[in-house]
Amino acid sequence: MPLLHRLVRADHPSIPFTLDGTPCEARAGDTVLTAILTQADRLRLSEFTASPRAGFCQMGACQDCWVVLESGERLRACSTALSPGMRILTRRARVA
Amino acid sequence: MSAHSTSERPQPLIVGAGPAGIRAAQALVAAGLRPLVVDEAPACGGQIYRQRLVPDGRSSRDLYGSEAAKAEALHRDFAALDGKLDYWPQALLWNLRDGRADIMVAGTSRQVAHDGLILATGATDRTLPIPGWTLPGVFTLGGAQIALKSQGCAIGSRIVFLGSGPLLYLVAWQYMKAGANVAAVLDTAPFAAKFNLLRGLPLFPAIVLRGMRMTAELKLAGIALHYGVGDVRIKGSDKVDAVAWRKDGLEHRLACDGIGYGLALRSETQLADLAGCRFAFNQRDRALLPKHDAAGRTSVPGVYLAGDGAGIAGADAAERAGERAALALLQDRGLPHDPTRAATLEAELARIGRFRDVLEAAFPFPAHWVKNTADATTLCRCEEITAGEVRAAISRFGVHELNRLKAVSRVGMGRCQGRVCGAAAAELLAHETNRGVEAVGRLRSQAPVKPVPLTLALAAQREAAE
Ligand SMILES: Cc1cc2nc3c(=O)[nH]c(=O)nc-3n(C[C@H](O)[C@H](O)[C@H](O)COP(=O)(O)OP(=O)(O)OC[C@H]3O[C@@H](n4cnc5c(N)ncnc54)[C@H](O)[C@@H]3O)c2cc1C
Ligand code: FES
Numbered sequence: 001m002p003l004l005h006r007l008v009r010a011d012h013p014s015i016p017f018t019l020d021g022t023p024c025e026a027r028a029g030d031t032v033l034t035a036i037l038t039q040a041d042r043l044r045l046s047e048f049t050a051s052p053r054a055g056f057c058q059m060g061a062c063q064d065c066w067v068v069l070e071s072g073e074r075l076r077a078c079s080t081a082l083s084p085g086m087r088i089l090t091r092r093a094r095v096a
Numbered sequence: 097m098s099a100h101s102t103s104e105r106p107q108p109l110i111v112g113a114g115p116a117g118i119r120a121a122q123a124l125v126a127a128g129l130r131p132l133v134v135d136e137a138p139a140c141g142g143q144i145y146r147q148r149l150v151p152d153g154r155s156s157r158d159l160y161g162s163e164a165a166k167a168e169a170l171h172r173d174f175a176a177l178d179g180k181l182d183y184w185p186q187a188l189l190w191n192l193r194d195g196r197a198d199i200m201v202a203g204t205s206r207q208v209a210h211d212g213l214i215l216a217t218g219a220t221d222r223t224l225p226i227p228g229w230t231l232p233g234v235f236t237l238g239g240a241q242i243a244l245k246s247q248g249c250a251i252g253s254r255i256v257f258l259g260s261g262p263l264l265y266l267v268a269w270q271y272m273k274a275g276a277n278v279a280a281v282l283d284t285a286p287f288a289a290k291f292n293l294l295r296g297l298p299l300f301p302a303i304v305l306r307g308m309r310m311t312a313e314l315k316l317a318g319i320a321l322h323y324g325v326g327d328v329r330i331k332g333s334d335k336v337d338a339v340a341w342r343k344d345g346l347e348h349r350l351a352c353d354g355i356g357y358g359l360a361l362r363s364e365t366q367l368a369d370l371a372g373c374r375f376a377f378n379q380r381d382r383a384l385l386p387k388h389d390a391a392g393r394t395s396v397p398g399v400y401l402a403g404d405g406a407g408i409a410g411a412d413a414a415e416r417a418g419e420r421a422a423l424a425l426l427q428d429r430g431l432p433h434d435p436t437r438a439a440t441l442e443a444e445l446a447r448i449g450r451f452r453d454v455l456e457a458a459f460p461f462p463a464h465w466v467k468n469t470a471d472a473t474t475l476c477r478c479e480e481i482t483a484g485e486v487r488a489a490i491s492r493f494g495v496h497e498l499n500r501l502k503a504v505s506r507v508g509m510g511r512c513q514g515r516v517c518g519a520a521a522a523e524l525l526a527h528e529t530n531r532g533v534e535a536v537g538r539l540r541s542q543a544p545v546k547p548v549p550l551t552l553a554l555a556a557q558r559e560a561a562e
Contacts, residue, residue, distance in 0.1 A: 008248035029150035054232030058239035
């Protein structure tokens, strides 16, 4: 079950991306955080105890929402706009 | 200095394009200066007047409610400054040194000399650790509001709002209006605290009445409001599935899949620290904050503070403080400025300050929570350090000061730099050592104030050394 529920923008143009290899669709105007959490119930696993995390502040303060792309690039999900074709991983525990 | 003529002086630099930064920029431009405004966000507005990434069919009334006119005015006034200032959106100012700022923008770091620095960096949610607060589905109140306002999403299908502060009722009400399913509002303060709001009536009747109306509308909609909630525990294994609490000795539990949690706000003070500003304890905010006079002047000449980054006072105060700080900058440069306007702004700020005292009494911070925080509860979310580990470090090393606690326990050493755990660490250290929270110090800020790619930081250091 996804964590976030869309109230608007449900008909905006779709943006394709992959989540742990699975093709997904988000909507124009989504942050990476929104794109992931409207499909899934976590962004990442924590560094030390591998417990699921899904961000906290959504305003770039807590740094709890860093995700990795398949390319190895890291980004802060709440303050990055989704771009088409992003290949996002939530499985990898170690992001630091 | 003497080699430069006035026209060669570097630009004034404003950090933050929220209500404070926008009004500061406007006043500087009106006086003929050309400031550089930087903000991490993609568009102006700051926290309260944050803009969406794309239009989504909602009106500004839908987004900003009673504050729609103010939001529109700020966005419009800032747009009208186009061409008369430099504005870098999506630009993180991550270091300040020797009159220069390191700014990460479009994948590179740029060094900018500045002459006159207005810090309008705003605030983020204040929280204390509670069991289960790292579970997916728990967001700060501000985070819950951003999901709704800027992304048009609800944080769950059955949502509980928990904590203290005006934002608690505001966000719950905004969710209700947007058609989301709000299960309950859990207020950590006793109902009796709300009578303090009556003292606010003569100061700002419209604001108090609006708050009362929102509460009444929440009740009418059948949303349970619980006051005096304590010993809160968030339940779930991989995500939230309930919240439990105690009230008057009785245990309560409510199923939910989303929680918005916050205990009012805390100022973003890292840049003032890097700029070398002296700090002093602020009783109302229970925090060490950069010292400033009524105009926003800090202990460092040429460095000014405005808005919530200087102490929590709200958006209306931020607009006034931004303009006031800009007038101080003009005066200190020997430029024409309007002393009558400055006096009016200071009087209005003082009045808002008195109202803030009322709000603090009506929505008190539950500092006493830390004495009962279970040892197993995660205190530092980044480094995953429990309250018990922090307690053990305090007693084993005889710690009395926050930076020492950081060194021996790693609390505050993680990526958030103590933005999330700092208040809790200070309260816990004060409690464990039987002192007031003003006595334990504050976490020293370090560059980069937020994570930047290592390669950028190193390149900037090399450049600075050359
Ligand atoms: C999430 C949230 C929601 C809120 N909602 C409401 C509300 O609905 N109603 C209400 O009355 N009040 C609300 N408040 C309080 C209100 O937002 C503030 O009182 C008001 O926004 C303060 O204005 P400001 O200009 O001081 O700071 P802000 O509006 O916070 O603006 C500060 C700006 O500085 C930028 N910034 C900070 N540090 C850096 C840096 N190092 N580099 C680059 N840019 C930086 C930030 O990106 C931000 O845009 C909210 C606060 C928060 C945190
Ligand atoms: S959710 Fe806090 S930084 Fe992204």
